[in-house]
Amino acid sequence: MITLPGHLEFLSDAWLDDARRFLKREEDHRKDRLGGRPFSVSERFTDAPPHLKFPDDAAAWSLRYDGETAHVSRDFDPAADLVVEGDYQAGLTAAQFVGVLAPGAMTAMSREVARMCGEDAIRVKGSLKDEAAREMMALLHDHMGRRTVENPDLAHRAARQGLTGKIREMEEQGYTIIERAISPEFADEVRKATLRALLPHQTISMNWMLYHGREFERLIQNPLLMTLIDASLGRGAVIASFSSIRKGPGPGVIPMHTDYSHVPEPYPEFALTGVGVWALEDWTLTSGPTWIVPGSHKMRRHPRPGEGHNAGVPIEMPKGSVVFFTHGVWHWQGDRTEPGDRVTLHAHFNRGILRSLEPKKTDVQMLHRNAPRLGEMLGEDDWFDKMSAAGRDHVRFAHMQKLHTFTEKRKRAILEGAA
Ligand SMILES: [Fe+2]
Structure with missing residues (x-):
């Protein structure tokens, strides 16, 4: 164990x-x-x-x-x-x-x-x-x-979840899509809960969505998305931010960028950060989807002004799907040409050794009503920000080290085709 x-x-x-x-x-x-x-x-x-x-x-x-x-x-x-x-x-x-x-x-x-x-x-x-x-x-x-706890054998878990190919695609393209990872009913619940939490002026982005209800606690632990996150960022990845975006008709307002703010070039070969964006309605060309430049993460740098748009693809996926992009892949928000609002939830995770955008609020009651998965993404399982009278938290250090080693080994098996 x-x-x-x-x-x-x-x-x-x-x-x-x-x-x-x-x-x-x-x-x-x-x-x-x-x-x-x-x-x-x-x-x-x-x-x-x-x-x-x-x-x-x-x-x-x-x-x-x-x-x-x-x-x-x-x-x-x-x-x-x-x-x-x-x-x-x-x-x-x-x-x-x-x-x-x-x-x-x-x-x-x-x-x-x-x-x-x-x-x-x-x-x-x-x-x-x-x-x-x-x-x-x-x-x-x-x-x-x-x-x-979740099954620590990444390759076995991914195979049982049908995600082995998705992990390979994620490494190759910088992103992958899991279609219908939640039911349409759950997508409706999350959309309603998001609109309930937002004030009319809060459109572009609203943070700290984890603390707005059970729907968000359940969504952020989605086991399929977590398998991609484990594969990209290693175990013990923490919530960088959990934000919602409500986007009405009109041109996109988030230009071409990577999610590597303040990261010097060249970017490291391992992924630092990744974002799972949940579609709470069908994403089509006219709904204003995210656009991604496949494989752009391999350049390991920020896009230069005007660069990359020709190579971008719109992310089209049915309601309840999630697109996960990582490794500093280039992306931007598309134009919305249809009426109504596009409502999305952005589960942004960092490798566990990095600081987050959102301060973590450890609510013991929230931990009590969830599996250890939630504590892990709030940094409960690693040794950062913890001390005991005896000094460093060596128990958590040793645990996370073991988990990283096993996960890395099993990820290699996936990428080498052995799993
Ligand atoms: Fe982004």
């Missing part, structure tokens, strides 16, 4: 031990509500990452509550009251979703997992009839969710 103390890899032995401890505590003070009624749950997920060393890479577990005690084991019980089967990466994606008891949350979670991983990636059979049993399982889900 590659985790900080208190964090866990999905279905590892330590994960199961933690689940046991949680259930032991809950079964005691929920005894009256559970009323001695037995129930059972079993899950089995295939194609787990090889470093976890599950037999045949299949991870299984069962929970049997006998009316008094919950028994957690490693075996798979196809006759359990509730049986969940599927792909490990899809199961992990669901496992990182915290807050399943909120109204509509379970439906939203299933919808987004199906969107990202495929309709059949998780299959559920049976159900728990008992309300108290269902509530305890939901609380177990959340308890584990706020401790469960």
Whole structure:
């Protein structure tokens, strides 16, 4: 396992031990509500990452509550009251979703997992009839969710998410597009939440969107986009800014540029920064999309006045898609020739060793209602800005070093065609 103390890899032995401890505590003070009624749950997920060393890479577990005690084991019980089967990466994606008891949350979670991983990636059979049993399982889900880390094997994760080719394209072109990374329903929710947060005069750009609601906390952790970010900027990449732009009809107002402000030329060969722009409506030639000059990152410099426009391509993509551009690729905002507003969310990340545009506000309640992924992008997992009485935070340093080494190795495997 590659985790900080208190964090866990999905279905590892330590994960199961933690689940046991949680259930032991809950079964005691929920005894009256559970009323001695037995129930059972079993899950089995295939194609787990090889470093976890599950037999045949299949991870299984069962929970049997006998009316008094919950028994957690490693075996798979196809006759359990509730049986969940599927792909490990899809199961992990669901496992990182915290807050399943909120109204509509379970439906939203299933919808987004199906969107990202495929309709059949998780299959559920049976159900728990008992309300108290269902509530305890939901609380177990959340308890584990706020401790469960993303799959650290970048190549394995990218392959399961269908992103191996996208990572190669990103390195070659300086950008790539993930079509329909969120559902149209979620895109509508985010658009509405963005307009709710903006005042009428706030059009060109509004920062600190993370702190305007759950929609933004969920969007910024999108596992598909995060895989591109990990591949480009390494693990521990931090939010540089999370901004919204509302753009009405008229010429584009952001001219040709790179996102490497104050970075001396030549730019380094590794990427410093990257931006995922979310389309909350269809992006077409007339909607005023971002234009990108493919491969321009290879020049490793700022564009000179008037340069590059001939080679630019408009980013056309359906609602719910995200374009991720990185490596200092050249881009600009297109003209909008149709009526209405284009509303976008810009998830801008920096390599973890760099300073950010937005100061980070660490809200312990926000961390509590999300998986460790959110803390990682707020700089919680690295040793910067931290001290203990003993001096530097060597635990976080060692953790991040291990994660960087593993990620780099697996990225090389992707680019060399070995993954
Ligand atoms: Fe930009």
